[in-house]
Amino acid sequence: MTNQQNAAAAEGSLKPAERSRMKIARIASHVLQYEMPEELGYSQQFYNKRTAHIVEVETDVGITGWGECFGPGTVALANRTIVEQVIQPMVLGSDPLDRDAIWHKIYNLLRDHGQKGMPLQALSGVDIALWDIAGKVAGLPLHKLIGGAHRHSVPVYGYGMMLRRENPASLAARFADEAAAIKEMGFVAAKMKVGLGPKQDVVLAEAVRRAVGDDFDFMVDANHCYTTADAFHVGRALDELGAYWFEEPVAPEDLAGYAALRAGLKVNIAGGEAEFSRWGWRTLLESGGLDIAQPEVCSLGGISEYLRVLALCHAHFTPVVNHVWGSAIAVATNLQLLAAMPPLPGGLYPREPMLEFDTTENGFRDDLLTEPLDIQGQVARNEGRAAIPDGLGLGVEPDRDFLQHFAV
Ligand code: CA
Numbered sequence: 001m002t003n004q005q006n007a008a009a010a011e012g013s014l015k016p017a018e019r020s021r022m023k024i025a026r027i028a029s030h031v032l033q034y035e036m037p038e039e040l041g042y043s044q045q046f047y048n049k050r051t052a053h054i055v056e057v058e059t060d061v062g063i064t065g066w067g068e069c070f071g072p073g074t075v076a077l078a079n080r081t082i083v084e085q086v087i088q089p090m091v092l093g094s095d096p097l098d099r100d101a102i103w104h105k106i107y108n109l110l111r112d113h114g115q116k117g118m119p120l121q122a123l124s125g126v127d128i129a130l131w132d133i134a135g136k137v138a139g140l141p142l143h144k145l146i147g148g149a150h151r152h153s154v155p156v157y158g159y160g161m162m163l164r165r166e167n168p169a170s171l172a173a174r175f176a177d178e179a180a181a182i183k184e185m186g187f188v189a190a191k192m193k194v195g196l197g198p199k200q201d202v203v204l205a206e207a208v209r210r211a212v213g214d215d216f217d218f219m220v221d222a223n224h225c226y227t228t229a230d231a232f233h234v235g236r237a238l239d240e241l242g243a244y245w246f247e248e249p250v251a252p253e254d255l256a257g258y259a260a261l262r263a264g265l266k267v268n269i270a271g272g273e274a275e276f277s278r279w280g281w282r283t284l285l286e287s288g289g290l291d292i293a294q295p296e297v298c299s300l301g302g303i304s305e306y307l308r309v310l311a312l313c314h315a316h317f318t319p320v321v322n323h324v325w326g327s328a329i330a331v332a333t334n335l336q337l338l339a340a341m342p343p344l345p346g347g348l349y350p351r352e353p354m355l356e357f358d359t360t361e362n363g364f365r366d367d368l369l370t371e372p373l374d375i376q377g378q379v380a381r382n383e384g385r386a387a388i389p390d391g392l393g394l395g396v397e398p399d400r401d402f403l404q405h406f407a408v
Pocket of ligand 1: 221223247248273
């Protein structure tokens, strides 16, 4: 499927009769991987392979949709099996435009085998690809299909400052340099990892605050490595340092810990990347532990479910800053969703949702697309902002040679 074919299909060469006959012909997973030039870490592990899991849904009329599943390394290999061997047989021959019916069919058939985790991650990639197809058939970018643009560009925050196997003092110096570099590159805020232990983590956060100055937002991501007591120790320091948010301080299951931290700390408590579906999010939001919700569209159930979770978040007056991980397909999906996100609560100068962006080396983010998004270049040129792609569907196409070259 070429861009020209997609464009031709969108320009009306797809007659109503063809559209009504359209069927899902094939679902394929492209799991991509390479050895990273440098090992990186977060509070749970060090890793040295970069992985992406791209989903391709082919139709019998020549239109192809693209999606992405969250999940690194061997998780991607297992999710590929779910996509190709479990989900594909359920939906072959279905009309790809019946995406919500397809979502519920898959979820209902997998419900007894997992209402969270890998079945939902696999479903997410398929659902995103079906929305891409819907946009291409309608001749509309995804954000127009959802309801239109609340904004035509979004501010971008840079995350980096990953853990390394080095002594804490040298890591603090490295974090200071990286934080200053992220600010210098034009990002509107910077996010750091922690995970050495509460005392050392405070030293890291102090180094970052000194490096960026007092008038620049920085956020701290613990990837759920603390007990509630340790999270209070770090959180009180973050209160003093004026950090913007404290992300996944405790385990995602520890709803009481989240609620206690939110009640007892000034810093915003952020989380939700490890939560799934409207039902998981309902419980998370009702427990009152989040100042900022971070749904992951490539994990929680795709765009269909993301939109329901977004409505739930807004029903609880909880602002949303999407979690973003993975390749340029995930970045493009999130740009479309951020364009279509209503301001909360609204006003002349609302705090806008930011795009999360990985500033570490990542070839699947930079080189996957036939026309790269060049987020870093846009950020440097446009005061920290990135434009919303206005092509059909997600508005991006992966390079097939690239997919083949990095295929596992
Ligand atoms: Ca995170």
